[in-house]
Amino acid sequence: MIVEQLGLKDFRNYAEADVSLSPGANVFIGRNGQGKTNLVEAVAYLATLGSHRVSNDAPMVRDGADAAIVRARLAHGERSVLLELQLNRHGANKARVNGVNVRTTELPRYAQVVLFAPEDLQIVRGDPSARRRFADQLIVQRSPRMSAVLADYDRVLRQRSALLKSARARGIRGEALSTLDVWDDKLVSLGTEVIEARLALASDLSAPLARAYAAIAGADHDPRLSWALSVGGGDPEEGDAVDAGGSSAPLADQFRAALAARRSAELERGLTLVGPHRDDLVLQVRGLPVKGYASHGESWSVALSLRLASAELLRAESRLGDPVLILDDVFAELDAGRRTRLAELAGGYEQVIVTSAVEEDVPDALRAHVVRVEAGEIQEQDHV
Numbered sequence: 001m002i003v004e005q006l007g008l009k010d011f012r013n014y015a016e017a018d019v020s021l022s023p024g025a026n027v028f029i030g031r032n033g034q035g036k037t038n039l040v041e042a043v044a045y046l047a048t049l050g051s052h053r054v055s056n057d058a059p060m061v062r063d064g065a066d067a068a069i070v071r072a073r074l075a076h077g078e079r080s081v082l083l084e085l086q087l088n089r090h091g092a093n094k095a096r097v098n099g100v101n102v103r104t105t106e107l108p109r110y111a112q113v114v115l116f117a118p119e120d121l122q123i124v125r126g127d128p129s130a131r132r133r134f135a136d137q138l139i140v141q142r143s144p145r146m147s148a149v150l151a152d153y154d155r156v157l158r159q160r161s162a163l164l165k166s167a168r169a170r171g172i173r174g175e176a177l178s179t180l181d182v183w184d185d186k187l188v189s190l191g192t193e194v195i196e197a198r199l200a201l202a203s204d205l206s207a208p209l210a211r212a213y214a215a216i217a218g219a220d221h222d223p224r225l226s227w228a229l230s231v232g233g234g235d236p237e238e239g240d241a242v243d244a245g246g247s248s249a250p251l252a253d254q255f256r257a258a259l260a261a262r263r264s265a266e267l268e269r270g271l272t273l274v275g276p277h278r279d280d281l282v283l284q285v286r287g288l289p290v291k292g293y294a295s296h297g298e299s300w301s302v303a304l305s306l307r308l309a310s311a312e313l314l315r316a317e318s319r320l321g322d323p324v325l326i327l328d329d330v331f332a333e334l335d336a337g338r339r340t341r342l343a344e345l346a347g348g349y350e351q352v353i354v355t356s357a358v359e360e361d362v363p364d365a366l367r368a369h370v371v372r373v374e375a376g377e378i379q380e381q382d383h384v
């Protein structure tokens with residue numbers, strides 16, 4: 001897939017902008033705070049329906065405006081498609097494909113993007129929620145119908161947890177809470193689907209991760225990923241190491257057994273303590289957890305490799321062709337060897353978009369189409 005044209009209106013610091021992009025490498029150059037990341041954030045939003053920087057949409061709308069518009073003309077081989085997204089400060093967002101109104105959740109069926117940004121260090125260093133978010137976003141990109149399953153799971157979780165909280169407030173004991181069983185059934189059925197998709201993801205991502213890490217780090221440090229599951233006992237959300245795959249019972253049965261075992265603790269705390277929302281994606285390098293052990297450079301390499309592996313996975317599976325690979329502000333952090341190896345890997349994608357404050361930080365091979373950005377305006381576009 002290729003983005004041929006990107007148009008913005010009242011998006012972040014852009015009143016109005018129009019950028020033509022080329023197949024192959026594109027680089028946005030500009031001083032700090034001029035609007036380079038804002039451009040790639042807009043592209044990625046169409047594919048992930050979220051920002052890599054903020055969890056709500058309000059900051060995306062230009063200060064003083066009521067709505068932001070992102071418009072992109074994409075090419076899938078010979079076919080071209082026009083996506084439009086309106087982010088409203090008040091009320092629901094709106095989307096159109098080739099001028100026809102659609103649900104916003106339709107957009108990722110047309111746009112496939114993998115973005116790496118410095119914020120991704122949080123995937124390896126941050127809380128389990130950052131790793132769950134990484135995995136779930138990729139699960140939805142692999143299979144857009146999973147967005148409804150994840151949303152339903154969240155809704156059931158909120159309702160079940162509200163029931164536990166009110167039971168705790170009223171001093172009700174576990175046995176007397178028969179309505180909980182109805183919510184347990186829904187939690188187990190949706191939660192099992194989420195866990196299965198995440199286990200499949202970890203397994204499918206493992207070989208691409210090893211390849212990407214070896215390519216970036218220039219060494220084989222045996223990167224691994226596996227899930228610590230709360231259905232296996234313990235609470236990965238609170239740092240318990242859980243032996244994943246310790247039981248041979250079907251996942252849904254393990255889920256039910258774990259819920260039964262923790263029911264009194266759940267009532268005591270007014271919280272759902274078992275389910276995919278308490279699980280953690282465990283990342284290891286050289287047999288040690290990345291979090292707490294890996295050096296800054298190693299952590300950075302793992303985060304970058306996770307995104308490159310995601311791109312490889314989507315490329316292999318998608319009917320849209322290659323995802324657009326976006327590398328936001330990454331080259332300044334890398335040594336010369338890593339820069340060259342990353343440029344080689346990125347150069348293999350149908351389209352790659354790079355941002356950098358310093359042009360010389362970007363390897364020559366990726367400087368085919370340079371777009372200069374200043375104060376929310378596109379200054380010039382040179383094709384070398």
Ligand SMILES: Nc1ncnc2c1ncn2[C@@H]1O[C@H](COP(=O)(O)OP(=O)(O)OP(=O)(O)O)[C@@H](O)[C@H]1O
Pocket residue numbers: 011012013014030031032033034035036037038039058059060061062063329355356357
């Ligand atoms: N909703 C908004 N309305 C107006 N301006 C905004 C809004 N959101 C962000 N900005 C402005 O956009 C600018 C940041 O743009 P961006 O993050 O794209 O910078 P950048 O060029 O990538 O910089 P760096 O090299 O530092 O990463 C800041 O000046 C910020 O104040």
